[in-house]
Amino acid sequence: MTSFDTLWSTILDVGQHRNTRGYRRFAWGDADLTLREWFRDNASKRGMDVEEDRNGNLWAWWMPTGWVGEPTGAFVTGSHLDSVPDGGAYDGPLGVVSAFAAIDIVRERGIEPTIPIAITAFSDEEGARFGVACVGSQLTTGALKPERALALRDVDGITLAEAMSKAGRSTTHIGTDDTLESKVGVYVELHVEQGRALDLVDKPIAVASSIWPHGRWEFTFSGEANHAGATRLVDRRDPMLAFASSVHSARTAATAHGAVATFGKVHVLPNGANAIPSEIKAWLDARAADEETLTKLVEQIEADARTHSTSDRIALEVFAESITPIVEFPSEPREKLKRALAHLGDVPVLPTAAGHDAGILSAKVPTAMLFVRNPTGVSHSPDEFAEATDCNIGAEALADVMADWVTD
Known part of the structure; x- marks a missing residue:
């Protein structure tokens, strides 16, 4: 050997x-x-x-x-x-x-x-x-x-x-x-x-x-915990919906920019099978061939996430965890x-x-x-x-x- x-x-x-x-x-x-x-x-x-x-x-x-x-x-x-x-x-x-x-x-x-x-x-x-x-x-x-x-x-x-x-x-x-x-x-x-x-x-x-160039961004979608069976759909403030829509939008945006974007890490609270989540923390990994494209990509992903959150009566915070040029x-x-x-x-x-x-x-x-x-x-x-x-x-x-x- x-x-x-x-x-x-x-x-x-x-x-x-x-x-x-x-x-x-x-x-x-x-x-x-x-x-x-x-x-x-x-x-x-x-x-x-x-x-x-x-x-x-x-x-x-x-x-x-x-x-x-x-x-x-x-x-x-x-x-x-x-x-x-x-x-x-x-x-x-x-x-x-x-x-x-x-x-x-x-x-x-x-x-x-x-x-x-x-x-x-x-x-x-x-x-x-x-x-x-x-x-x-x-x-x-x-x-x-x-x-x-x-x-x-x-x-x-x-x-x-x-x-x-x-x-x-x-x-x-x-x-x-x-x-x-x-x-x-x-x-x-x-x-x-x-x-x-x-x-x-x-x-x-x-x-x-x-x-x-690449980076990681923490997205926090905040809604309201409630009973999965007893709460009417119209009364729900479910952050999972805004998050799921944002994942799909990120893929679409990355394709349009010739880049890549991934939500690969997710924490759910309270993480119960019969509970509407109160909060979703999700980490976006985004990468592009140049810094201008990366900036535009992340701005679009965040803007789309805010639109989805507003529609679902969800609060959204975005924090840039690390950005490498x-x-x-x-x-x-x-x-x-x-x-x-x-x-x-x-x-x-x-x-x-x-x-x-x-x-x-x-x-x-x-x-x-x-x-x-x-x-x-x-x-x-x-x-x-x-x-x-x-x-x-x-x-x-x-x-x-x-x-x-x-x-x-």
């Missing part, structure tokens, strides 16, 4: 739900903490020093022989280890496992780096537990303020501050990492493709060109990746509509991404998949990029 195959097999059972076969690796939960120990163990086996920064992000360092002082200008790679509810095995962990495998490949080639190399696992990229994506990288870059982050709550009312404290972490100093720009020379994230573009052109890997990956790192992979032939350059830590970090440091083919195109689902052959090609490609970058 290759280094990648051996490593990959060691995490497949962590956080996997017995019935759905999907993964539930939520920030600061048991599965997340288990994977953090797995990260430390594999770094230690490779003689890499591990630090967990103030925001819960993990860094494993391979320092050049004779290096003195703090790391600067490092080649950094990795991804994240958490998942969406019942997510697939590849989204996030593929990048971390590939990074360790790439270290092994580079060492097998007898290459000695001239600059530091780091593998990182960013905390709570998916935002599955506390609702905001890329918490670790957003805190590190200053895009997310500590006071807001610590006050975030999960469905059980537990705050991020409480969850971190329970896991034995201090929250006193979370926030912007002022050393980020000096210690990171480039961040290259390998990720499973979230779509079928590579399968359609029969290519195992691609280089990223950009990330669509478009990311155009800089040409210099992208071209350097393409040159390092020229021996593979034509490597496609593709945009993605999925958000990543690389997109957050791009505001502060040079970033680039590699995608590994997903033949099904399915992601955020137990059916997410990548062939073992392609995963190994991805790890080799990352090693090629790493070797080229650290021996310049």
Whole structure:
């Protein structure tokens, strides 16, 4: 077995739900903490020093022989280890496992780096537990303020501050990492493709060109709880109606704008089979090819939701939970990746509509991404998949990029 195959097999059972076969690796939960120990163990086996920064992000360092002082200008790679509810095995962990495998490949080639190399696992990229994506990288870059982050709550009312404290972490100093720009020379994230573009052109890997702008908006539809049997239809103030109409309108609006819009997370109060709901909280995920289109799309979805709410005598509040602008990956790192992979032939350059830590970090440091083919195109689902052959090609490609970058 290759280094990648051996490593990959060691995490497949962590956080996997017995019935759905999907993964539930939520920030600061048991599965997340288990994977953090797995990260430390594999770094230690490779003689890499591990630090967990103030925001819960993990860094494993391979320092050049004779290096003195703090790391600067490092080649950094990795991804994240958490998942969406019942997510697939590849989204996030593929990048971390590939990074360790790439270290092994580079060492097998007898290459000695001239600059530091780091593998990182960013905390709570998916935002599955506390609702905001890329918490670790957003805190590190200053895009997310500590006071807001610590006050975030999960469905059980537990705050991020409480969850971190329970896991034995201090929250006193979370926030912007002022050393980020000096210690990171480039961040290259390998990720499973979230779509079928590579399968359609029969290519195992691609280089990223950009990330669509995207965001999450919380819609709260407030009505009046009442008896499902005894209340006349004409007397009802049922927020489910306005919500359902808004879901349909969002799909229509997204189609018209050439974009995507999804209401995928819903909380219903009081959530009784024989009760008219008093409140529907629903989260809109919207993405578009450019920021102007995204703004127009969300404005239309909100306007339609207000029309439906007024018609049904429902109150509506809309809160922008997070908005990430478009990311155009800089040409210099992208071209350097393409040159390092020229021996593979034509490597496609593709945009993605999925958000990543690389997109957050791009505001502060040079970033680039590699995608590994997903033949099904399915992601955020137990059916997410990548062939073992392609995963190994991805790890080799990352090693090629790493070797080229650290021996310049």
